[in-house]
Amino acid sequence: MKSFDLCIIGAGPAGYVGAIRAAQSGANVCVVEKAEVGGVCLNRGCIPTKTLTSFVTLLEKVRTVDKLGIRIDGHVSADLETAMRRKREVVATMVKGVRRLLSKRGVTLLSGNGRFVEEKTLEVTSSVEGQRVQAKSFLIATGSEPAELPSLPFDGSRIISSNEALELDEVPESILIVGAGPIGCEFAFILSGLGTTVTVVEILDRALPTEDDDVSKIMERELRKRKVTLMTGHSVKTCEKKGSGVKCTLNSGKQIEVAKVLLSVGRSFDTEQLGLEEVGVERGTRNEILVSEEMETNVKGVYAAGDVVGKRMYAHSASREATVAVANALGQKRKMNYSAVPACIFTKPEVASVGMTEREARGKGIDIRTGVSNFRSLGKAHVLDEISGMVKIVADAKDDRVLGVHIVGAHASELIHEGAIALTNGLTTAQLGETIHAHPTLSEAVMEAADAVHGLSIYS
Numbered sequence: 001m002k003s004f005d006l007c008i009i010g011a012g013p014a015g016y017v018g019a020i021r022a023a024q025s026g027a028n029v030c031v032v033e034k035a036e037v038g039g040v041c042l043n044r045g046c047i048p049t050k051t052l053t054s055f056v057t058l059l060e061k062v063r064t065v066d067k068l069g070i071r072i073d074g075h076v077s078a079d080l081e082t083a084m085r086r087k088r089e090v091v092a093t094m095v096k097g098v099r100r101l102l103s104k105r106g107v108t109l110l111s112g113n114g115r116f117v118e119e120k121t122l123e124v125t126s127s128v129e130g131q132r133v134q135a136k137s138f139l140i141a142t143g144s145e146p147a148e149l150p151s152l153p154f155d156g157s158r159i160i161s162s163n164e165a166l167e168l169d170e171v172p173e174s175i176l177i178v179g180a181g182p183i184g185c186e187f188a189f190i191l192s193g194l195g196t197t198v199t200v201v202e203i204l205d206r207a208l209p210t211e212d213d214d215v216s217k218i219m220e221r222e223l224r225k226r227k228v229t230l231m232t233g234h235s236v237k238t239c240e241k242k243g244s245g246v247k248c249t250l251n252s253g254k255q256i257e258v259a260k261v262l263l264s265v266g267r268s269f270d271t272e273q274l275g276l277e278e279v280g281v282e283r284g285t286r287n288e289i290l291v292s293e294e295m296e297t298n299v300k301g302v303y304a305a306g307d308v309v310g311k312r313m314y315a316h317s318a319s320r321e322a323t324v325a326v327a328n329a330l331g332q333k334r335k336m337n338y339s340a341v342p343a344c345i346f347t348k349p350e351v352a353s354v355g356m357t358e359r360e361a362r363g364k365g366i367d368i369r370t371g372v373s374n375f376r377s378l379g380k381a382h383v384l385d386e387i388s389g390m391v392k393i394v395a396d397a398k399d400d401r402v403l404g405v406h407i408v409g410a411h412a413s414e415l416i417h418e419g420a421i422a423l424t425n426g427l428t429t430a431q432l433g434e435t436i437h438a439h440p441t442l443s444e445a446v447m448e449a450a451d452a453v454h455g456l457s458i459y460s
Contacts (some may be wrong), residue, residue: 001002001121001132001133001134001135001325002030002108002134003133003134003135004027004028004029004030004108004133004134004136004139005022005027005029005123005135005136005330006018006027006028006029006030006135006136006137006326006330007029007030007031007032007133007135007137007138007139008021008029008030008031008032008112008138008139008141009031009032009114009122009138009139009140009141009142009193009274010031010032010033010140010141010142010143010306010308011031011032011033011036011037011038011039011098011102011109011141011142011220012037012038012039012040012041012042012140012143012306012315012318013038013039013041013042013304013306013319013322014039014140014141014143014306014307014318014319014321014322015033015039015141015306015322016031016033016037016038016098016101016102016142017209017318017319017322017323018041018104018139018305018308018319018322018323018325018326018370019105019107020030020101020102020105020107020413021322021323021326021327022326022329023105023106024105025153025326025330026152027324027326027330029105029106029107030107030108030109030110030135031102031107031108031109031110031357031395032110032112032113032114032122032124032131032133032391033109033110033111034111034112034113034114035170036095036098037095037098037109037313038091038094038095038098038147039103039141039143039156039306040143040144040307041318042091042094042095042098043091043095044162044163044166045162045307046315047090047091047094048087048090048166049162049166049186049187049190049346050211050346051083051086051087051090051091052083052166052190053080053186053189053190053346053348053387055083055087055295056078056189056190056193056194056348057193057348059076059078059193059194060138060193060348062076062293063076064136064385065141067385068385068456073391078171078194078195080168080169080170080171080270081169082401084167084168084169085208087166088151091328091403096162097344099446103253103327108266110124110131110133111124111265112124112125112126112130113126113273113336114121114274114338115273115274116138116276116278116279116281117132117273117275117276117278118279119279120134120136120138120208120301121133121134122134122135122138123275127273128247130396132292136301136329137301137302137303137329137330138302138303139303139304139305139306139322139325139326140281140289140297140302140303140304140305141270141282141304141306141318141322141330142269142270142274142306142308143306143307143308144267144268144269144270144307144308144313145161145267145268145270146162146163146263146264146267146268147263147265147266147268148161148263148265148268148322149178149236149263149265151237151238151239152178152236152239152261152263152367156260156261157421158241158245158246158260158261159239159246159260159261159263159310159386160260160261160263160456161262161263161264162183162187162262162264165187165262168226171191171194171195171196171300172191172196172197172245172258172259173196173197173259173372174197174198174199174211174245174257174258174259174260175191175196175197175198175199175259175260175262176199176200176201176236176248176256176258176260176262177198177199177200177201177259177261177262177263177264178201178236178261178262178263178265179200179202179263179264179265179266180200180201180202180204180206180207180208180232181208181209181210181264181265181266182208182343183201183264183346184200184202184262184264184348185200185207185208185223185345186345186346186347187262187264188200188223188226188228188347189226189347192226192227192228193226197227197258198226198228198229199228199229199230199231199232199256199258199323200223200228200229200230201231201234201235201236201250201381202230202232202233203233203234203235204232204233204254205232205233206220207219207220207223207230207232208345208351211345211353211357211406212353212357212358212359212392212394212404212406213357213358213359214358214372214385214392215351215353215392215406215408218388218389218390218408219224219347219351219408220397222325222347222348222349222388230303231250234250234251234252235250235251235255236248236251236261236396237249237250237251238333239261242257243310244256244259245259245260246258246259246260246261248261251345259297265309265315267313268286268287269287269288269289269307269308269310270287270418271283271287271288271289271308273326274321276289279299279302280298280299281297281298281302281304282297282298282301282396283439284310286310288309288310289308289309290309291304291305291309291311291338292305293335293336294324294325294334294336295309295321295322295324295325295328295334295336295386296325296328298440301328301329303324303326303328303329304325305318305321305324305325305327306318306321306322309321312338312341312343314341314343314344315340315417316341316342317338320336320341321336324336328446339355339423340354340355340420340423340424341354342354342416342417343422344412344413344416349386349389349408349409349410349412350408350409350410350411350412350413351407351408352406352407352412352413352415352416353404353405353406353407353416354404354405354416354419354420354423355394355403355404355405356394356403356404357394357404357406358370358392358394360404361394361404362404364401366396366397367396367398368394368395368397368403369395369397369453369454370392370393370394370395370453370460371392371393371395371429371448371449371451371453371454371457371459372390372391372392372449372452373389373390373391373445373448373449373452373459373460374389374390374419374445374459375387375388375389375391375409375410375442375445375459376388376442377445377448377460378442378444378445378459379439379440380440380441380442380444381409381410381442383440384410384442386409386410388408388409389407389408389409389410389412389448390407390408390409390445391405391406391407391409391445391446391449392405392406392407392449393405393406393419393429393432393446393449393450393452393453394406395428395429395453399428400428400429400430400453401426401427401428402419402422402423402427402428402429402432402450403423404419404423405418405419405420405423405446405449407445409442409445410442411442413445415442415443415445415446418432418443418446419446429451429453430450430452430454432446432450433447433450433451433453433454433456435447448460
């Protein structure tokens with residue numbers, strides 16, 4: 001039986017990053033992966049969806065370049081087959097890269113399903129053979145899968161998850177997207193850009209309900225611009241197959257007939273097959289693995305990170321959780337801090353946020369001030385023909401500390417890190433405003449929003 005310092009179950013953004021960091025510290029590490037390295041993010045999430053988003057964004061830009069002075073003779077159309085092939089090539093390239101990184105660091109990669117059989121012992125089973133490994137510490141990083149509703153079970157063809165949406169071989173004529181969260185909104189932009197008639201149903205009262213209210217308002221406006229029908233305060237009661245499509249009945253009684261239904265109502269945690277009961281690891285009401293600030297479970301030496309702990313379900317958060325877990329497993333003392341984890345949504349325009357929303361801050365009884373700067377006031381936004389959006393900063397009225405930054409607009413996913421640095425280091429809006437920002441740039445909107453907190457914005 002092979003023995004390691006650390007055994008990691010899952011090779012996604014938590015698993016492979018944790019493995020490399022442990023190996024860099026001199027640990028003997030193995031990673032058990034039942035599918036392919038890279039996890040959901042690389043294979044069925046972040047990378048393939050952003051590849052398709054890039055494809056649609058460029059397609060739409062080309063269709064409107066005439067107003068920029070570029071003449072294109074002939075018809076511009078989408079070639080979905082080629083786009084999907086490129087998506088697979090991008091994923092394959094990055095998968096090879098992750099495998100190379102693990103190999104370079106001397107990490108042992110085992111293919112199969114990992115299951116605890118006793119304390120410090122994991123059984124790895126595959127279609128070929130089984131083996132057991134022992135380790136001083138374990139890191140569970142098995143990720144998540146799309147959640148389904150009892151009334152809307154996936155069938156893989158007409159009622160689909162994001163997994164199947166990433167493998168479409170033709171553009172559907174129409175689609176009902178259930179859930180106006182990040183995944184639902186991203187696919188609404190992708191598919192509407194390809195010509196699909198899109199309807200989005202959201203049970204709550206606004207799109208992107210976890211974002212700042214002002215962000216939701218802009219996103220709803222942008223969806224309407226694309227002729228996407230957004231129905232908030234609605235839920236899907238039943239769906240039945242009709243002809244080659246699906247007939248759905250909403251809670252209001254309204255019926256909608258579409259070619260496909262995309263369910264995007266969250267993620268589920270597959271922790272049933274890990275043998276956690278054999279070692280006594282506790283789980284929460286959603287089957288997520290419960291962990292401390294050190295990312296350790298209730299069982300000493302068993303850690304968990306990534307989606308499976310059910311906290312901030314982003315790849316970058318998973319990677320940081322894993323580095324914290326590994327540090328503690330190897331004898332250091334670190335705690336996970338979620339106060340400055342950026343969230344990015346790759347719609348058009350992009351959405352990014354970090355820290356507290358205005359509603360959240362007020363709900364905690366904090367006396368706040370806010371500042372807003374619109375992209376429309378930026379010279380660079382007009383140069384790029386990307387004038388939709390804003391930067392909003394939420395600040396503590398007592399000490400001027402930045403509490404939250406919320407951005408809608410071109411390259412929001414890049415701009416948000418100025419906010420993340422501010423929150424991480426306890427900076428004030430005055431410090432942001434006093435920092436000279438180059439002109440013309442989109443990042444000037446951050447400076448202007450910081451100045452707007454004090455009524456000093458030049459353009460607001």
